[in-house]
Amino acid sequence: MAAVAVTTPDDLAEALQGLDLEDNDTNSTYSRPAPDVVAYKSSLADACDIPLNTRILAFKPPAPESSKPIDLRSQYNRPLKPAHAQSAQFRRRVQTAPERVLDAPGLVDDYYLNLLDWSSGNQVAIGLERNVYVWSADSGSVNCLLETSPDTYISSVKWSNDGAYVGVGLGTGEVQIWDVEEGTKLRSMLGHETRVGVMGWSKHTLSTGARSGLVFNHDVRIAQHKTAELVSHTSEVCGLEWRSDGAQLATGGNDNLVSIWDSRSLSAPKFTKTNHRAAVKALSWCPWQLNLLATGGGSYDRHIHFWNTTTGARTNSIDTGSQVTSLRWSNHYRELVSSSGFPDNSLSIWSYPTLVRNVEIPAHETRVLHSCLSPDGQMLATAAADESLKFWKIFERKPGTAASASREGGVGSKGKQMTIR
Numbered sequence: 274m275a276a277v278a279v280t281t282p283d284d285l286a287e288a289l290q291g292l293d294l295e296d297n298d299t300n301s302t303y304s305r306p307a308p309d310v311v312a313y314k315s316s317l318a319d320a321c322d323i324p325l326n327t328r329i330l331a332f333k334p335p336a337p338e339s340s341k342p343i344d345l346r347s348q349y350n351r352p353l354k355p356a357h358a359q360s361a362q363f364r365r366r367v368q369t370a371p372e373r374v375l376d377a378p379g380l381v382d383d384y385y386l387n388l389l390d391w392s393s394g395n396q397v398a399i400g401l402e403r404n405v406y407v408w409s410a411d412s413g414s415v416n417c418l419l420e421t422s423p424d425t426y427i428s429s430v431k432w433s434n435d436g437a438y439v440g441v442g443l444g445t446g447e448v449q450i451w452d453v454e455e456g457t458k459l460r461s462m463l464g465h466e467t468r469v470g471v472m473g474w475s476k477h478t479l480s481t482g483a484r485s486g487l488v489f490n491h492d493v494r495i496a497q498h499k500t501a502e503l504v505s506h507t508s509e510v511c512g513l514e515w516r517s518d519g520a521q522l523a524t525g526g527n528d529n530l531v532s533i534w535d536s537r538s539l540s541a542p543k544f545t546k547t548n549h550r551a552a553v554k555a556l557s558w559c560p561w562q563l564n565l566l567a568t569g570g571g572s573y574d575r576h577i578h579f580w581n582t583t584t585g586a587r588t589n590s591i592d593t594g595s596q597v598t599s600l601r602w603s604n605h606y607r608e609l610v611s612s613s614g615f616p617d618n619s620l621s622i623w624s625y626p627t628l629v630r631n632v633e634i635p636a637h638e639t640r641v642l643h644s645c646l647s648p649d650g651q652m653l654a655t656a657a658a659d660e661s662l663k664f665w666k667i668f669e670r671k672p673g674t675a676a677s678a679s680r681e682g683g684v685g686s687k688g689k690q691m692t693i694r
Contacts, residue, residue, distance in 0.1 A: 365606065367622060367632045371663040372652065375408065377401060382642070382658035384554065384571065384598065384614065385484075385511040385527065387429045387471045389643035389656045394436030396453065397645075397654060399662060400427030405441055407453055410647065418451060419458070431472040431479075435690040436648075440479050442469030448481050450493060450693055459693045462491050462498050467509075473522070475515040475536070477691050480522060482510030488524055490539070493693045501539045505532040514556040516563060521582055523566055525553030531568050533582050544585040550574040555611070557600035559625075569597025572615055577623075591628045593621065598641055603668045604650035610667060612655060614640030620655070622667060637661065 379402040380388065388400035395410045403421040408414070421427065421443060429442035438459070441449045446465035451458050467484035474480075478500070479491045488503035488510055505524065512525030521543075522534040529549045532542035546568070555569030555577075565588070566580045577597060579589040596614030603609070608631065609623045618641055620634040637657035644655045646668075653665045 365631065367634075368666050368669075369632070369634045372666050373664040375662040375664075377656055377660050377662040379404075380642070380656055380658065380660050381426070382639070384552070384596075384640075384642065385470050385509055387431070387511075387554075387643065388427065389645055389654065389662075390430050390432050390439075391645040391647055391654055392432035392436035392439070392453075393434065393648045395648055396432075396436065397662075398430045398432060398439050398453075399656060400430045400441070402426055405430060405439070405451075407439075416456075418453060418456065419449075428468045428470050429472050429481075431474060433474050433479075433691070434476060437689040438693060440472050440474070440481075442472055442481060444468045446483060448472070448479070448491070450479070452693075460493070462493075464489055464499055470509060470511055471513040473513045473515045475519040475522070478519075480513055480515065482506075482513045482524060482526075484509040486510060486526060486528070488513065494691060496694065503532075503534060503539055503542075505542050505545060506530055509552075511552055511554040512556040512568075514558060516558045516582075517560065518563060520563075523556045523558070523568070523582075525549075525556055525568060527552040529553060529570070529574070531556075531578075531580075533566065533580070533585070544580075544582070546578070546580065546585075546587075548578055548587065548590075549576065551596075555597045555600040557602050557609070559602050560604050561607075567600045567602070567609060569593075569600050569611060572596040577609075577611060589626060589628060591623070595619070596640065599644040601644060601646050601653065604646075605668050605670050608668070610644070610653060612636070612641035612644045614642075618657070620644075620653070620665065620667070634665070634667075636663065636665075 377399060391397050397408045399406050403426055405418045405427055407416050407418050425444040428444050431440045439451050439453055446467055446469060448462040448469055449458055450460050465483040469481045469483050471482040472479060477492055477494050479493055480488055482488045486506035486508055489499055490501035491498040492500050506526035506528050508527035510524055510526045514523050520536055524532045529551060531546040531553050533544040535543045549570035551571030551574035553568055553570055557567045559565035564581055564583045566582050567577055569577045575593050575595055577591050577593060578587055581588050593611060595617040597611055598614045599612045601610050607625050609625055611621050613619045618637050618639060620636045622631045624631055636655055637659050639658040641655050641657050644653055646653055651666060651668050651670055653667050656662050
């Protein structure tokens with residue numbers, strides 16, 4: 274059995290005397306502690322995890338935030354920034370005052386008519402009651418192209434692609450084609466029994482939509498001009514737009530329908546869309562994605578829908594809060610401008626595909642009825658029931674950006690590109 278060492282008081286006293294821990298006289302001089310004392314203090318500090326040569330109360334600023342452990346959940350588990358909270362530094366500056374204002378006395382306050390168009394030759398045609406006026410954006414001159422008989426009125430106007438001719442639809446159902454440079458009527462085309470409220474050109478084909486719900490295709494080069502009758506709508510056709518390559522045609526009507534037609538087979542529409550709850554006048558094809566179509570509904574709908582016309586799928590939608598009277602895609606920005614009727618009477622510029630409203634411009638005193646883009650894509654013309662025609666520079670081209678060949682250069686540079694008989 275191992276022996277156990279027993280420590281007596283005398284032994285402890287002898288050990289303390291060896292450590293030299295007794296009190297010294299106050300007048301004695303300071304002496305360096307013995308090595309055993311230093312070793313003991315060091316061992317005691319290590320055991321208690323206390324650093325030597327520091328004061329117990331250390332007054333110093335708190336450690337910087339980065340020295341603390343990072344809580345990854347608080348750093349990264351945050352909600353995404355809402356789409357509408359677009360930073361102002363990324364928003365494009367848009368002029369909210371019109372560049373020019375012209376009088377448009379006698380403009381008929383009718384949602385279903387289409388009385389304004391801008392040619393590739395930089396001329397604006399507008400129908401005012403029984404007259405069609407042409408304003409030159411280059412010279413500023415205004416000429417009266419025609420005056421109808423007292424028994425009818427102008428219900429639609431549309432320039433040909435080359436900017437040389439203008440189609441005129443009448444309240445009687447007659448369609449006329451005029452040579453603007455010569456100031457002469459080239460031909461009249463009959464067939465519709467009700468007013469022609471909308472028209473669209475695709476090369477030598479002029480499509481006309483009537484109050485009856487019928488759409489006719491006319492080949493303006495031949496005597497027997499009617500080449501197709503498109504049957505889909507049961508009420509007035511008020512929207513009609515050809516795709517830029519002529520492969521598809523979109524029509525909208527007062528029956529709340531959107532019909533998308535394949536130009537190679539016009540016996541029935543390729544797709545018929547029933548999502549709108551009001552008349553569909555506003556139609557616009559995207560210039561940089563040809564199979565993307567935007568459609569806008571009237572007062573009881575107020576929505577813009579976006580369609581993939583290859584598959585027929587709706588790709589996006591937005592509630593504008595107001596009657597949509599027209600839609601125009603920008604050639605220079607990924608943006609779309611919509612004009613509004615009741616209750617806003619404004620212009621809204623939307624980013625695509627985020628559908629953020631970049632700017633809203635109070636445009637007219639009454640509902641905006643018509644809009645059209647200039648051939649360079651920078652200026653928007655609007656006409657309203659307040660009998661004013663306004664021009665807005667909303668898509669000003671970025672410095673150094675080349676002009677779009679498909680939108681610039683009209684009759685002045687290309688000349689007449691078809692013969693009308």
